[in-house]
Amino acid sequence: MRFEKEINEANQELYERVLACLNQDRFPVILGGDHSIAAGSVSASLTKYKHVGILWIDAHADFNDEKITPSGNIHGMPLSAVCGCGPDSLVSYSSDRADPLNVVIVGARSIDPLEKIKLKEKGVTVYSISDIHAEGITAIIRKAILTAGKGTNGIHMSFDMDALDPTQAPGVGTPVNNGLTQREAFIICEEMYKYDKLVALDIVETNPLLDQRNMTGILASELVLACLGNTDYR
Numbered sequence: 001m002r003f004e005k006e007i008n009e010a011n012q013e014l015y016e017r018v019l020a021c022l023n024q025d026r027f028p029v030i031l032g033g034d035h036s037i038a039a040g041s042v043s044a045s046l047t048k049y050k051h052v053g054i055l056w057i058d059a060h061a062d063f064n065d066e067k068i069t070p071s072g073n074i075h076g077m078p079l080s081a082v083c084g085c086g087p088d089s090l091v092s093y094s095s096d097r098a099d100p101l102n103v104v105i106v107g108a109r110s111i112d113p114l115e116k117i118k119l120k121e122k123g124v125t126v127y128s129i130s131d132i133h134a135e136g137i138t139a140i141i142r143k144a145i146l147t148a149g150k151g152t153n154g155i156h157m158s159f160d161m162d163a164l165d166p167t168q169a170p171g172v173g174t175p176v177n178n179g180l181t182q183r184e185a186f187i188i189c190e191e192m193y194k195y196d197k198l199v200a201l202d203i204v205e206t207n208p209l210l211d212q213r214n215m216t217g218i219l220a221s222e223l224v225l226a227c228l229g230n231t232d233y234r
Ligand SMILES: [Mn+2]
Pocket: 035, 058, 060, 062, 075, 160
């Protein structure tokens, strides 16, 4: 569990700040940082709204825990932690957990073998990049929203920029080929806005030191605007 103490301290503070924002009926946009911050931000949405679906847009599943992690990287564990599937130490400041049946991962293409088994055991829905190839992003995201929204009081979307193809979003720590196109990413955000169930948005893993001419940063900011209803014509 690398940098556990530092990450937990930051996440506890983030949890309190996101919760304060939600309690003022405002819409929090949380900018990462690596994906470990979602342990704090998603926990705040759960505390405020209790039953919250999670849409996890990511090349990875982030569903490892302290026992099965191949790397010890906590940014590979936050989704598992907020679902109550460990490590509990990452979410100790909150008693609210997500139901894995309302959790959907979209864009996955790099999942560890034990992580895959655990995802299936817990009932998380995973739409891999090949599902998107076969069915198209619009059909996939609509199904994902239905699953995450079913019986919940809203959806927290946690958007990892490494879901995109590295040619379009190079400024990420763990790039994986065969990713989403920019257009597919915008469709996800536009559908989320249309559905009007979004309670909070993380946009993470944008790293200016790895970026090229700030293209990943600019794209991330445009995706945030699309989630908030920005469009070319209305
Ligand atoms: Mn991630």
